[in-house]
Amino acid sequence: MRNAMDIGGGIVVTTDNSGGIGMKPDDIVTAPDRVTAYFATRVALLEQWTAGAIPSSILVHNFSGPDSWEPYVKGVEDVFLEADYEAPSISGSTESNMHLLQSALAVTIIGKRITEETTDELHWYIYGKPLVGHEVLENRIQIASLHLIKQAMDKGLIQRIWPVGSGGIQSEYRELTGEPDCLIQADVDIYKSAGPATSVLIGVNANRVEEAQNHFGGELHKIIVM
Known part of the structure; x- marks a missing residue:
């Protein structure tokens, strides 16, 4: 099932992270926070599809500061807009006590398996x-x-x-x-x-x-x- 975790009851968890990509001066790759979140979410969604699952909820782990939260959420929503179905509920947490020099983000999707792996050639x-x-x-x-x-x-x-x-x-x-x-x-x-x-x-x-x-x-x- 690749990088997806089946935690029982057909519940599938997938995640992807991004570090040093964003708008901070010390980031290695400069990119809008919305774009960064889009690509992290894209990977996690593809992993859901690989496992035969559809998303039911999303967690955003934001280590880039409070100002990044809204664009991160918009980036998550952009993925589901492109895929042409409604985004599930989005929640998460922001690190606001420590100011990091580089951007860091993780997106976790929790989904429900609806299809089993085919045995066809x-x-x-x-x-x-x-x-x-x-x-x-x-x-x-x-x-x-x-x-x-x-x-x-x-x-x-x-x-x-x-x-x-x-x-x-x-x-x-x-x-x-x-x-x-x-x-x-x-x-x-x-x-x-x-x-x-x-x-x-x-x-x-x-x-x-x-x-x-x-x-x-x-x-x-x-x-x-x-």
């Missing part, structure tokens, strides 16, 4: 380009669209998803398949970090491949196992 594709750091802000059109992913899930065009993180596509595919020595090829960089899940692995049934390719506008990249 799937064709795996890469959707979205691996990006990291400033590339994420400069090339947002190349990032896997949550809206298109959610639409494809609702239509049954894709049966499983697997977000790509800092380990890169090759590493994530090995974890997905449980085959630590497998080698793959694709027409994107399979070793580069995908930062905040700018790339997603998508599992498609053989009889829906053409539909999926049309849905994503030809932006699916076939994974070839060597």
Whole structure:
């Protein structure tokens, strides 16, 4: 189930954090707080979908100061606006006693599992380009669209998803398949970090491949196992 935790009763918890990214002078990457929260929430939501769950509540852990709370919440809401469904309740806490030199944030989503992992044999594709750091802000059109992913899930065009993180596509595919020595090829960089899940692995049934390719506008990249 990757980085999701099943705490029983079908309740799934996912989380993502961000440090040194924001508007403080000592931040390593300069980005609006709203954008920072968007990408942290994006990862946590994709992990929910990977586990077959839908979000029911969200916790925002804000270590950047009181002024960051509202833009962080707006960034969380932006993710659900893009995915085209209503954001669940948002709560959390702000560190207001200590002034940190760098921005820090964590977003935790609590959800309910609604689907089980399919046993069908799937064709795996890469959707979205691996990006990291400033590339994420400069090339947002190349990032896997949550809206298109959610639409494809609702239509049954894709049966499983697997977000790509800092380990890169090759590493994530090995974890997905449980085959630590497998080698793959694709027409994107399979070793580069995908930062905040700018790339997603998508599992498609053989009889829906053409539909999926049309849905994503030809932006699916076939994974070839060597």
